[in-house]
Amino acid sequence: MLRRTTLAVASLLAAGLLVLTACSGGSDQAAPTTPGEPDPDASVAIRLVLEPGNLDIRETAGSALDQILVDNIYQGLVARTPEQDIVPALASDWTVSPDGLTYTFTLREGVTFHDGQELTPQDVVWSLTTRRDTPEWRDSARLANVTSIAAEGQDITLTLSAPDSTLLWNLTGRAGIVLKEGDTVDYKTAANGTGPFVLADWRQGDSITFSRNDAYWGDEAGAAEVVFDYIPDNQAALNAALAGEVDVLTGFDANLKDQIEANGDFSLVLGQSTDKGTLAFNQTSGPLADKRVRQAIRQAIDHDAVIEALASGQTQYGPIPELDPGYEDLSDLAPYDPEAARALLAEAGAEDLELTLTIPSFYSTTIPQILVSDLDEVGITLDVNSVDFTTWLTDVYTNHDYELSFVLHTEAHDFENWANPDYYFTYDNPEVQELYAESLAATDEAEAADLLEQAARIVSEDSGADWLYNGASVVAVGTNITGMPSINVNERLNIAEIAKSNG
Amino acid sequence: MIRYTLTRLALLLLGLLVASVLIFVTLRVLPGDIAHLIAGVGSSPEQQDAIRERLGLDRPLPAQYLDWIGGLLRGDLGTSLLTGTRVVDELAQKAEVTVPLGILSLLIAVVISVPLGVLSAMRRGRADGTALSVGAQALAAVPVVWAGMMLVVVFAVWLGWLPAQGFPRAGWNDPAAALRSLILPALTIGIVEGAMLLRFVRSATLQAVGQDFVRTAAAKGLTRDQALVRHGLPVVGLSVITVLGLQVAGIIVGAVVIEQLFSLPGIGRMLVADVAARDLPKVQGELLALTGFVLIVGFVVDLLHRVIDPRQREAS
Numbered sequence: 001m002l003r004r005t006t007l008a009v010a011s012l013l014a015a016g017l018l019v020l021t022a023c024s025g026g027s028d029q030a031a032p033t034t035p036g037e038p039d040p041d042a043s044v045a046i047r048l049v050l051e052p053g054n055l056d057i058r059e060t061a062g063s064a065l066d067q068i069l070v071d072n073i074y075q076g077l078v079a080r081t082p083e084q085d086i087v088p089a090l091a092s093d094w095t096v097s098p099d100g101l102t103y104t105f106t107l108r109e110g111v112t113f114h115d116g117q118e119l120t121p122q123d124v125v126w127s128l129t130t131r132r133d134t135p136e137w138r139d140s141a142r143l144a145n146v147t148s149i150a151a152e153g154q155d156i157t158l159t160l161s162a163p164d165s166t167l168l169w170n171l172t173g174r175a176g177i178v179l180k181e182g183d184t185v186d187y188k189t190a191a192n193g194t195g196p197f198v199l200a201d202w203r204q205g206d207s208i209t210f211s212r213n214d215a216y217w218g219d220e221a222g223a224a225e226v227v228f229d230y231i232p233d234n235q236a237a238l239n240a241a242l243a244g245e246v247d248v249l250t251g252f253d254a255n256l257k258d259q260i261e262a263n264g265d266f267s268l269v270l271g272q273s274t275d276k277g278t279l280a281f282n283q284t285s286g287p288l289a290d291k292r293v294r295q296a297i298r299q300a301i302d303h304d305a306v307i308e309a310l311a312s313g314q315t316q317y318g319p320i321p322e323l324d325p326g327y328e329d330l331s332d333l334a335p336y337d338p339e340a341a342r343a344l345l346a347e348a349g350a351e352d353l354e355l356t357l358t359i360p361s362f363y364s365t366t367i368p369q370i371l372v373s374d375l376d377e378v379g380i381t382l383d384v385n386s387v388d389f390t391t392w393l394t395d396v397y398t399n400h401d402y403e404l405s406f407v408l409h410t411e412a413h414d415f416e417n418w419a420n421p422d423y424y425f426t427y428d429n430p431e432v433q434e435l436y437a438e439s440l441a442a443t444d445e446a447e448a449a450d451l452l453e454q455a456a457r458i459v460s461e462d463s464g465a466d467w468l469y470n471g472a473s474v475v476a477v478g479t480n481i482t483g484m485p486s487i488n489v490n491e492r493l494n495i496a497e498i499a500k501s502n503g
Numbered sequence: 504m505i506r507y508t509l510t511r512l513a514l515l516l517l518g519l520l521v522a523s524v525l526i527f528v529t530l531r532v533l534p535g536d537i538a539h540l541i542a543g544v545g546s547s548p549e550q551q552d553a554i555r556e557r558l559g560l561d562r563p564l565p566a567q568y569l570d571w572i573g574g575l576l577r578g579d580l581g582t583s584l585l586t587g588t589r590v591v592d593e594l595a596q597k598a599e600v601t602v603p604l605g606i607l608s609l610l611i612a613v614v615i616s617v618p619l620g621v622l623s624a625m626r627r628g629r630a631d632g633t634a635l636s637v638g639a640q641a642l643a644a645v646p647v648v649w650a651g652m653m654l655v656v657v658f659a660v661w662l663g664w665l666p667a668q669g670f671p672r673a674g675w676n677d678p679a680a681a682l683r684s685l686i687l688p689a690l691t692i693g694i695v696e697g698a699m700l701l702r703f704v705r706s707a708t709l710q711a712v713g714q715d716f717v718r719t720a721a722a723k724g725l726t727r728d729q730a731l732v733r734h735g736l737p738v739v740g741l742s743v744i745t746v747l748g749l750q751v752a753g754i755i756v757g758a759v760v761i762e763q764l765f766s767l768p769g770i771g772r773m774l775v776a777d778v779a780a781r782d783l784p785k786v787q788g789e790l791l792a793l794t795g796f797v798l799i800v801g802f803v804v805d806l807l808h809r810v811i812d813p814r815q816r817e818a819s
Contacts, residue, residue, distance in 0.1 A: 053540070053585040053780050059554070060585075061543020136553050138543065188587045204586065204593070205776055206768035207672065231668060231766050235652070239667035240766070243659045390535025390781045397544060 038482065038499035043225040046495070047237045049251040051230040054188040055202065057177060058137045063410055063491055066174065068228060071494040072210060073114075074193035076176030077105045077124065077156065078168055082271075082487035082494070084323055084412060086168050090119065090178055090194065091156070100163030100443035105156045111217045113180050114191070114198045121151035126181040128158070139175040142166075163441050165448040169413055196221040196496045206230065210495070222483055222499030232362075241266060241476060247500060249476040250489050254312035266476045270312055271486030274321045274412040275471030277306075277313075277367065280396075280405045281463070284426045287350045288403060294463035296344035297404075298334035300378040301371065306468050309366050316470035318460035319418050323488065325445070326415065326452025330460045341378045353380045358395065358402040361386045367406055367468065397424045408471065410491050415452055418459050427464040431455075508806060515802045522794045523575070523787075527568050530783050536560065537584050537781040558584050571787060580788035585780055590788035593773065600670055600769035601762070604685050604692075605754050609747065611693025612700050617743065620704025621736065625728055627709065636705060642698035647757055651691040651764045658687060668766040688765045692757040696750060700743075707742050711735035741812055748804035752797045 052064040057074055071079055077091035088094070091105035111119040132143035146167075148159045160167070170176065178194065185192045191199040196218065197210035208228045212221045229246055231237040234253045238260060240246050252260070252268070260266045281288045281297070288294055303315045314322075317330040345351055355375075359368060368384045375382045382404070387395065396402040405424070409417075419436035421428035432455045439451035459465075477484045483497030538555040539546070555561050574581055580590040619635055626632025659667035665687050671680040711717060712731055720730035759771035766772075770789065777785045 051776070053782075054587070060541050061546065135547075135550055136542075136557075138546075186587070188585075201672065203672065203768055205597070205773050206670065206766070209672070227672070229669065229766070233763070233766075236668050236764060236766055239655050239660055240669065243663065243667040245666060245669060388535065388779055390537075390540055390779070391533075392535075393539045393544070394535050398539065398548075 036480070036501040038222060039502050040222075040499075041224045042500035042502070043227060044223045044248065044481065044495075044498055044500050045227045045229055045246040046493075047231050047240065047246045047249040047251075048228045048493075049230070049232055049490075051205070051208075055191055055199070056187040057174065057191075058131075058134075058179075058187060060188075061138055067489070067491060067493050068208065068210075069191065069193075070173065070177065070492060071195060072197045072496065073191050073195045073199060074177045074179070075195050076171050076173075076178055077107070078171050078176065080169070080172040080492070082485045082489075082492075084488075086172060089172075090124070094168075096168075098443070100165075101160045103158040103160075103167065105158075107151075107154045107156055108217060109154065111194050112215055113194055114213060115180075115185075116215070117180055119178070119180075119194055121154060121156055123181050124156050124178050125149050125151050127178045128176070131175055131177075139170070139173060142170040142173075142175040163443050165440055165442050165445065166413065197226065200225070219496070221496045223495070226495050226498065247478040247481050248484055248498075250473075250493070252474045252476050254310065254472070254474045257311065260476045264479070266478055269475045269477055269484075269486045271473040271475065271489065272323050273313075273471050273473040273488045273490065274323050274410065274414075275313075275473075275488075275490065276316060276319070276321055276409045277468040277471060278407055278409050279371070279466040279468055280402075280407070280425050281465055282400060282402050282404070282426050283464075284400065286403065287348070287353055287355075290348045290350065291463055292344045292348040293350050293353070294466075295334065296341040296348070296350075296378065297375065297380070298463055298466045299337045299344070300341040300380070301374045301466060301468065302336050303468065304336070305374075306367070306370055309370060310469065310471075312472035312474050313469045314472070316467040318456045318467065319415060319464070320452065320456045321470045324413055324415075325449035326439075326456055328453050328457065330457060333457075333460045334463070334466070338374075338377050345378060345380075351379055354383070355380060355403045356383045356385050357404040357406060358385045358387060358392065359406045360389045360392045362389065363406065363408070371406075400424055400426055406468070412488065412491060415456065418455070418464060425465060427459065427462070429458060429462060429464075432458050504809065507809065511802060511805055515798055518798050519791070519795055522798075523572065523791055524568075526787055526790045526794070527571065530786060531564060533778075533781065535781050537783070540780060541585070560584075571784070575791075580792065581784040583777075583782055583785040585777075585782045585785075590785050593785070594770065594789065594792055597768060597770045597773050599675060600685075600767050601758055601771060603681075604689055604758060604761075604767065604769060605751070607685055607689035608692035608696060608754050608757065609750065611689055612697035612750065613743075613747070615694065615697030616700035616704050620701040621708050621731075621739070623701070624705045624708035624712070625731065636702070639698045639701040639705075642694060643702065645695055645698075647691060647695050647760050648764055650695055651688070651761060654687050654691055655765075670767050670769075684765075684767070688761045688767060691764075692754060692761055696753055696757065699753075700746065700750065703746050704739065704743060707739045708735065711738050714738070741808065744811075745804055745808060748800050751800045755793055755797065 050064040052060065052062060054060055055065065055069065057065055057069050075089045077089060078086050079089035080086055090108055090111060092108050094103060094105040096103050107121050107124060113119060128143060128149045131137050131140050132146055134140055145161045145164055146158050147161045150157050180192060183192055189202065196213050196216045198213045200211040201209040207230060210226045212224050231240060234256065237249050238256055241249055241260060254268065254270065257268045261268060281294050283289050283294065307313055307315060315331065317334055318328065320326045357368060357371060372382045372384065396405045415436065417423045417425060418427055419433045435451050435455035439448045442448035442451060473487060473489045475484065475486050475489060480501045482499050485494055538551045538558065538560060541554050542550045571581060582589055583593065623632050623635035655667050658665045666684045670684050671677050673680065675681050712735060714735065717730050717735045720734045721727050758769060759774060762769045762772040763775060774786065774789050777789065
């Protein structure tokens with residue numbers, strides 16, 4: 001009896017398999033080799049790596065939220081281009097008074113929220129004021145020195161207590177987002193913005209779908225629908241691409257270039273990014289309090305080998321990446337020289353050093369492997385302590401309980417951390433703090449950048465940390481896709497111009 | 504039988520209570536907290552405290568535990584700190600992937616193991632029997648992840664027959680697509696679990712061959728194989744049911760790995776994400792539901808066993 005049942009089940013299953021596989025027979029594999037006319041009804045699938053925990057743009061931190069929600073769903077008075085230029089968004093233009101204390105924006109007319117309500121100047125005043133006055137809201141401190149926010153007609157005026165050269169930039173991010181006053185939407189799972197896309201569906205742990213906002217005030221989006229597929233594993237993402245299930249892969253491993261390009265359906269694009277692979281030194285006590293030891297570690301590391309292993313990105317020898325204001329090539333400050341490193345360690349009396357590297361577990365083992373072998377060369381034994389991110393936040397970030405730590409800092413314009421002695425970098429130099437304050441107060445962009453450049457040089461001379469690399473934004477784009485941005489897409493991904501042709 | 508059932512039921516409830524305490528305490532030992540994760544890098548301790556207070560995480564642990572258990576007794580597994588949705592709802596949604604995946608895996612494991620296990624026992628000592636037995640041993644040792652990758656490379660990337668990852672957005676509204684996306688993951692678990700089960704079926708069959716009633720049947724004129732199939736296999740089937748009950752736990756563990764590998768939005772993948780996010784009320788609910796499920800399967804198997812096998816009833 002058992003055998004008969006088993007056989008029946010087996011043959012049923014086999015038959016089912018055959019039917020299922022037969023009806024799929026590669027029919028969904030559109031593989032055009034040349035781009036054709038864009039299809040306005042197309043659905044584009046984009047692979048992303050990090051899924052947000054919830055969609056609350058007001059309170060929940062994390063670049064996974066900024067990446068998809070800002071620009072596409074939510075907008076501010078101003079926005080930034082991938083090249084990091086500040087451009088008009090909900091404001092058609094703006095003026096800044098010569099003393100840098102008054103910003104006046106002209107709000108566009110005829111803008112509506114996704115639920116159909118009209119955008120009013122009062123919404124802008126309410127959004128910015130509430131942001132500033134609600135400490136739980138992300139980036140509220142960035143508006144701290146805005147003393148008043150007022151509307152007159154379509155003009156919105158921000159008055160500052162002191163000049164702030166970062167204000168416009170901050171308004172392109174979370175701090176500047178405009179929400180509907182008194183909205184009752186459940187921000188954790190839903191959204192109501194003014195952007196070119198509407199949140200259509202969120203399948204937690206799987207995908208988020210945006211559909212085109214047909215009532216959008218600006219140019220209509222190129223694709224009818226964009227699906228963000230969250231696939232953390234690179235190999236799984238590659239398989240999905242090769243099987244024709246996704247059109248674009250972000251956060252890709254450049255080492256897989258040949259495999260993704262093999263069948264001609266994808267090409268790999270390397271864009272600049274503000275990702276800084278930062279090796280932090282806890283310099284409050286112990287051997288790393290000695291600048292010579294920190295300098296020795298920097299010179300023991302073969303930065304070119306790091307770039308080669310990652311197959312993307314470029315070297316960076318100071319706190320500011322090339323895309324940000326204040327960048328300067330500081331490679332002469334820490335050239336690869338194991339001999340010099342050994343001499344410095346001997347001078348500091350720090351031979352046969354044993355150090356621990358605390359690293360969040362979602363990073364690949366490439367970096368720790370290089371560090372262990374490079375430091376071993378100069379007589380430093382490195383123990384690698386891989387921890388999950390929440391543990392890292394508690395131990396390293398909050399309690400500063402670490403010796404060396406590696407984190408990829410993705411944020412643009414984040415020099416402020418070097419001017420904050422309480423930050424986990426534990427870097428404390430009054431001169432740098434002063435230069436940063438002056439840069440903030442500068443009313444001239446070039447002057448602000450110049451002050452940052454001076455400060456950054458000092459940080460690097462002090463070996464405040466080591467910058468292992470400035471990452472590239474690695475994107476594999478289907479050959480039938482146009483309009484995919486390639487710069488800094490892990491931080492912000494504007495999908496308005498993405499279009500897909502059917503071949 | 505009634506007394507046995509009641510005793511067994513009491514044990515089940517006790518097991519659940521112990522599990523709930525263990526789960527609650529173990530999770531509290533983990534470093535890291537969700538308030539910091541929500542507030543993020545760059546947040547002040549005050550911001551984190553405000554979030555912690557709003558989420559009720561600043562209250563004493565016994566109070567939190569009693570709250571949780573109180574909710575459970577009312578049939579409420581709690582709500583996610585991160586998304587604010589009910590754990591029950593999310594479990595139900597993810598179960599749409601995990602339950603069919605588990606059933607399919609179990610089916611495949613049975614389909615592979617039972618006929619091949621019996622065959623391998625009947626051919627014991629011959630070349631094909633030995634080959635089967637050695638093959639099963641080797642397959643059972645294969646890491647699930649590797650098996651999955653191989654299947655993906657062959658059936659999704661080379662042949663393009665089946666999807667490499669993901670679950671259709673339409674879900675079971677598109678049954679063919681949903682089923683297709685589960686075939687490779689289920690095969691992966693099914694083959695590895697099936698290989699383990701095969702070895703069990705083989706030894707159970709060999710044991711049956713040596714039993715008196717099979718020998719008696721053979722003495723009455725049946726061939727050894729006929730005697731085994733008619734009289735031995737029902738006994739083998741009985742012990743297979745017990746092992747299948749145990750196998751459920753193995754399949755749940757397999758699902759955690761496989762759902763990651765195939766990007767399937769199921770309970771396993773949700774659990775991993777929630778632990779990483781320290782969404783403790785949600786992890787508690789999920790773990791307790793899974794533990795409860797395994798305990799209940801064990802309970803049902805035990806009862807079934809008693810109902811089917813007259814020898815056990817007599818023993819009590």
